[in-house]
C-alpha cells in the first residue's frame with residue numbers, strides 16, 4: 001500500500017464534478033500535514049471567492065464512512081446554531097460541508113475511495129509547533145469552548161467512528177497482538193522501548209478504570225486535539241476547530257492531554273534529536289487558563305484531578321500506537337521514511353519522561369488557575 005497517497009494520481013475533475021461548488025476549478029494541490037486523510041486545496045474562479053478543501057477519507061481507518069459523515073453533519077449543525085446564538089459567525093467559525101449533487105455529503109468513486117469537501121477557510125493557519133503564549137491560550141479557549149458547546153448534543157446521536165479509539169486497555173491489547181505476530185520482524189529491534197512502555201501499562205489504564213467506575217463522566221469530546229487541528233486567524237485568535245472525524249463520547253482529560261502533548265513540547269512530534277525535546281511550562285499555563293475559562297462551569301473536581309493524568313497518558317498512548325504500527329509494518333499512519341513510526345515513538349517516549357519529572361508542577365498550575373477562576 002502506498003502510504004504517501006498524495007503522490008497518487010486521481011481524476012480530480014470527475015470527483016469534484018459530483019459536488020455542488022461555485023465557479024470553475026483552477027487548481028488542485030496537496031495540503032496540510034495530517035497523518036490520516038489525504039487533503040487537497042481546490043482553487044476556483046467562484047464569484048464569491050470561495051475555495052474548497054477536498055479530502056479522501058481514509059477508509060482503512062474509518063470503516064463506516066456514512067456513520068462518520070452523519071456525525072459530522074450533527075456536530076457542525078449543532079455548533080453552527082450555538083455559535084449563531086452567541087453572535088458569532090458560523091461560516092467562519094465552523095466547518096461547512098459541501099453537498100454532492102445526489103444530496104449526500106460524500107462521494108464514492110469507481111475505485112471505492114470516499115471523498116468529501118468543505119469550504120476552505122481563508123486567512124487561517126494551523127501550526128505543528130506552538131511558539132507564543134497567545135497561541136497556547138487560544139488553543140485552550142478553542143478546545144474548552146468546543147466541549148462546552150457540544151455538552152448539550154445528545155451523545156446517542158453519534159456513532160463511535162473508531163471503536164475504543166482512546167481506550168488504553170484496547171491500545172495495549174493491540175500492542176500485545178503486534179508483538180505476538182511480529183509481522184515486520186522488528187520486535188528484536190525495539191526490546192528496550194517495549195520494556196519502557198509495558199512497565200507503565202497498569203498505571204496508564206487509570207482513566208479508563210475511573211470511567212468504568214463512574215468517577216469520570218463521558219462527554220462529547222474531540223479526541224484528536226493536536227494543535228494543528230485548530231485554525232488560527234492572522235492575529236493568532238482562534239477561528240475554527242477542525243478534523244472532526246473522531247468527535248464522539250470521551251473523557252475531558254483526553255482532549256486536555258493530547259493538546260498539551262503538542263503545545264508543551266519545544267520540538268515537533270517526530271523530533272529526531274531527543275535533546276531538543278524540552279518542556280515549555282509557560283505555554284502549559286496559558287493553555288490551562290484558556291481551557292478552564294470555558295469549562296469551569298461544568299468540570300467536576302474529579303475531572304479537574306484527571307487533567308494532568310491525561311497529560312501523561314496521551315504521549316504514552318501515542319508511543320504505544322506508533323510502536324504498534326511500526327511492529328505491524330506501517331499500515332495505519334502515513335510515514336515519510338522507513339523508520340518514521342519508530343522515530344515518532346522515541347520522541348513521544350522522551351516527552352513522557354520529561355513530563356513525569358514535572359507532573360507535580362503541572363498539577364499545581366492547574367489547581368492555582370482553577371482557584372483563581374473560582375474566586
Ligand code: ADP
Pocket residue numbers: 031032033034035036037038039053095118119120121122124125126228229231242243244
Ligand atoms: P487529517 O485528518 O489528515 O489530519 P485535517 O482535517 O486535519 O486532516 O486537515 C489537514 C490540514 O488541512 C489541517 O491541519 C489544516 O491545516 C488544513 N485544513 C483542514 N480543513 C481546513 C479548512 N476548512 N480550511 C483551511 N484549512 C483547513
Ligand code: GN1
Pocket residue numbers: 033034035036037061223224226229243245246269318
Ligand atoms: C492522527 O489525522 P491527524 O494527523 O490529525 C490520529 C490521531 C493521533 C495523531 C498523532 C484518526 O491525527 O489519533 O493522535 O495522528 N488520527 C486518527 O499525530 O488515528
Ligand code: MG
Pocket residue numbers: 034035228229243
Ligand atoms: Mg488533522
